[in-house]
Amino acid sequence: MERKLLFYDRYGVEEYYLYDPQKNSLTGWLRSELFLERIDQINGFVSPRLGIRFELTTETLILYHPDDQPFTDYIEVQQQLEVAEHRATVAEQELQQERQEKEIAQERAKRLEQLLREAGIDPESNG
Known part of the structure; x- marks a missing residue:
């Protein structure tokens, strides 16, 4: 890490x-006039x-946006993704169900029109 800092x-x-999640340790450096100085x-x-705030708790590091809202961590993002994928799957199933119901209704309407024609009734006429 020293080489990277020097670079x-x-x-x-x-x-x-530099954050070490195993040790829950955060170190930062900020450029002074000529070099990076430790914060x-x-x-x-x-x-x-960046305008972000660093908060080191006893368990972890929390980063806050400039509007003071915390960044979403990986686990939360993963959970949100799973919820979104589930909703998309449910929506797709509902859409497929609606398509099938529409097809059934169209087929039924065609059969009824055919039966009316066979009975001598024009389904297109209004009287």
Whole structure:
């Protein structure tokens, strides 16, 4: 990680953050005039470039959008995806059911028209 930090420092990166989920440890660096300086108080820090806020709890890191809404974590995104996929499947099944019912109704209407014609009644006439 040191090499990566030195690389970013050399090429003028404005900010650099390193999170270790196993240790629940967050470290950040912010560009001063010439080099990246370590951010002493990272908990609650707001990125000048991104506008996001870092909150390190006892369990995990939470990132907040500039409007103070938390970013959605992977598990929540996965759950939302599963719900959306389920809804799409249900909607597709309902659409297929409606198509089948429409086809049945059209076939029935055709049969009734045929029976009327066989009985000598023109189904197209109004009287």
